[in-house]
Amino acid sequence: MLKILARRLIMTVPALLGVMLVALLLVELMPGDPAKIMAGEDATPEAVAAIRADLHLDASPFERFGSYVWGVLQGDLGRSPGSGIPVWDRISDALPITLSLGLVALVFAVLIAIPAGTLAALRRGGPADRAVTAAAAVVQAVPSFVAGLALIIFFALQRSWLPTGGYAPPSEGLGPWLRHLLLPGFALALLAAAELARQTRGSMVDTFEQDYIRALRAKGLRERWVIGKHAAKNAATPVVTVLGMQVGHVLGSAVVVELIFGMNGFGALAMNAVLTRDIVLIQGVVLVSGIGVLVANVVVDIAYGYFNPKVRT
Incomplete structure (x- = not known):
């Protein structure tokens, strides 16, 4: 490793x-x-x-x-x-907001996509499979800003369950921090979840058709052990690849989502830099974004080593 x-x-x-x-x-x-x-x-x-x-x-x-x-x-x-403000000072103020938003979005995407994709693979060709496939196709056709506006109307304006926007730092408490991130995080997670669900389904279907899975089932091993201990780990490599690619997509989509929810994060900072023609700030945004994608790729490669022992050699 x-x-x-x-x-x-x-x-x-x-x-x-x-x-x-x-x-x-x-x-x-x-x-x-x-x-x-x-x-x-x-x-x-x-x-x-x-x-x-x-x-x-x-x-x-x-x-x-x-x-x-x-x-x-x-x-x-x-x-x-x-x-005359140092670019790093402006980025360091905005970056924690986007990192928090991206973290919540990726957690949402994984929690939604992995169970949904696995269920679709287990019920291949059945109603559950068709429902997951159709839902993923519909979600991929809905832009993040449309999903964000719908969430604001339903959960914030009509029912007042969650705030309409803004950001509360973790120093104000975990509850306020999470409440302000639930709606934008979910809106940002939908596209990533749809792609991950489709990839999880395809990878799990291929894994379930392997001979060793049939042998484990023939031996009478419990289904949850077949899925959780054997099939999931071997099917995880392509899913991890897609998850790593979604990091860049989440950073790109965060621009619109942050503007809708009034969050002064990294995406809003980039938009402001473009509108004000602040090339020095744009350079800093491009550099930090590139470093973020590179770090995500390194993490994905390390995950490869865990899920696929052949990569370690």
Whole structure:
């Protein structure tokens, strides 16, 4: 397992440099003078010159890349041109909200998808299988913002069971923290749950058709042991792959969900950076998002080693 971790960490280094390069190219790809665009139409020449000097736009691309990498290694992602606030300070304020939302969404997705997909596989061709397949198809056709609005109307406005939006940090208590995350987390989890349920069903069906499963059942082993101890572990590898891919989808969908529920998270921060043309902040958002996806991939590879012993060699 340690070999897998070490190998994946080594392979992550060039990928991380690639993410930094993409983040830096955001300035290079801007039409016109990036300093003037970020400073605004009414900016003074002094303000434009200050932004140009802060972004090292007068230096060569290699020097800018080296300076950017060195700053990232020191935890310096730059400062927003308009406010002068360090980008990392703004990200560190917003990131815990999105991480909390993503965690709740993924937990919801797993709790819904694994039992539903397993039930569909066990009742292959029956009413339960058709119901799960149809529900997954319908859910995948419903955008997250539509699901979020429907949840707000039903659970918050009509019945006042849950708050309509906002965020309560864990320091205010686990109850308020969870109450504010239930509706947006569920809205964000639906698409991931539908994809996971379909993948779980397919993987479990393939596993149930294996000869060793038939042999275990022929020996009279209890069904829950056949499913929980043998079939589930061998069917988990493709499911874990899809779950890892859903991390990126959840981060992307969080932009809309956070805006609907009035949560000042990472997605809302990214949207605000785009609207205000804050390229330095956009660079930080792209970099942190890329690191998050890379970390998720490393976790998936470690899970491979647990579920599939062949990967450990």
